Amino acid sequence: MQEQEEIYSLEDQKRIALRNCGLIDPEEIRDYIARDGYKALAKTVRRSSPPEIIAEVKSSGLRGRGGGGFPTGVKWELTREAVGREKYVICNADEGDPGAFMDRSLLEGDPHSIVEGLTIAAYAVGAQQGYVYVRAEYPLAVRRLEKAITDAKELGLIGKNIFRSNFSFDLEVRVGAGAFVCGEETALLNSVQGDRGDPRGKPPFPATEGLWGQPTVINNVETLANIPQIILKGGDWYSQLGTADSTGTKVFALAGDVCNTGLVEVPMGTTLKEIIFDLGGGIPDNKGFKAAQTGGPSGGCLPEEHLDIPMEYDTLIEVGSMMGSGGLIVMDEETCMVDVARFYLEFTQDEACGKCTPGRVGTKRLLETLNKIVEGRGEVEDIEKLKALSRDIKKTALCGLGQSAPNPILSTLQYFEEEYKAHVIDKDCPAGVCEELV
Amino acid sequence: MSTKTISQEIEKQELDSDQQRFAELDKIIAANKGQAGVLINVLHKAQQLYGYLPREVQLRIAEKLEVPFSKVYSVVSFYSLFSTELQGEKTIEVCTGTACYVKGAADVVSKLESELGIAAGDTTEDGLFTLKTTRCVGVCSLAPVILVEDDVHGDIEIDKTAELLDKYK
């Protein structure tokens, strides 16, 4: 595997999650310690009570970087307050969004920050056992994490009576086996238990009934990478960065038709244009910009008119996309948006676990209709049918995969309906992609 | 040696290596038994040992881990990385994630299909290559990407795939 991506940043001092990536030897725990590593953990277990840690994280305004954007401190508090025999913390390192690689870079480039972040979470909620659930497609990440855990244990940074306190914490890596739905938190719980990754209905939420029915915190890799810095520098410091509702920084994985592909870490609220054109260097070969896709298979495509929007959780939802985990795919003028929607539906259809009818049959019908259109057999009614079925699936699917599967269709219809019409009425693919129509 | 004894000898060696592998499998199972949620872990290791998960292996795991065979089978069939068929000696995986899609992964798949004379998912007649598609492997900056035996090849150019495959023949 390629060892280290290019990392771009608007202001270099704003590297928080990626602060160590590329600067330390990830297999050398002393490198991490030399850059203030495990200091936040020492401060946590020696000088702070769990409620103080939760208060600090709440005041930072940090929201989950795995896609949902739920406030991290609140999630910890709910888990702390929930009643259970035992409690668990899990790091979601499944990174299923195809086209995203932020979490892989963090796991491979700075595994100790994840170990430290998760250990702090465990202290805050009262857990003694944690798991990192990594996708099997990331073997180097698995190896580095395992080494990080072994080294941390050897130095007594995790294990029994950490920093001579009463707090003990053990950590294990669990490897997935190639199922996108396992990134969904309830499916992930089943997979960590060694079962099929079928999603469970919510509620109950994992905070009250998670792993083996016990209260469980599930946090994304990048969420956890921010934690040590928040504890060291304070929630107030963190909340000054970014915007009022979306604090801090966000790492995006820039890929597709863009000159500089790689990782960017920018303050929340940075515009799409700054990311794609200033940091990304624009579109190669003097081609025109067509769309930016954020949020992966659950997200949407944004057209040129939205290049000036700030990247924030709520703004992105307002314009029909979502933050997602940070995959950002740039598409040039030679991209067919109907085919893009078809691509995503093929993905979600294939990955749907089959447990609920909207997810199993509904996504299949959507895909069939899109196939019809790109193959030149589309009819005008198909566009309305797509919209109606999409709305039904969003309302009735059991889990987040199905509930968000129609989003790529809805957003491309919102901004590029003309292109759908060209396919069904004029039997023409304006971008020249669909073979049967050129 | 007569033909008969040679074939008996080969059969015996096969039997021995089968038993050896079963013994190794049993070791893997014993090391994990009793801990919660280890089935996927055991299956990964078994697949490394055998290259795939034939029925007898699944049965043995069920028996020794003391879980119902139906559970083993349902987990194996759920996850795409578990295979119940013998794979080619070398696996070629074409990434069909979003970044690779934008950079023309579909053309890479059809090119390899015609070059190998098989459809994605199948194994060549000589048993050398299995062609598969896979989701993002996380090196999207290098799109389009293919993996051959876990070696990552990025920025794939369609007219150079034949040369690339030759290196693995």
Ligand SMILES: Cc1cc2nc3c(=O)[nH]c(=O)nc-3n(C[C@H](O)[C@H](O)[C@H](O)COP(=O)(O)O)c2cc1C
């Ligand atoms: C279909 C689906 C796939 C998901 N995949 C991931 C993933 O790969 N990584 C991740 O961190 N979260 C993923 N999530 C979000 C998780 O369910 C969960 O919200 C997240 O791990 C919580 O962590 P956070 O609060 O730190 O973001 C996915 C959600 C859905 C519905």
Ligand code: SF4
């Ligand atoms: S929406 Fe339904 S079928 Fe699809 S993954 Fe979720 S539970 Fe399974």
Ligand code: FES
């Ligand atoms: S999409 Fe192919 S490596 Fe990420």
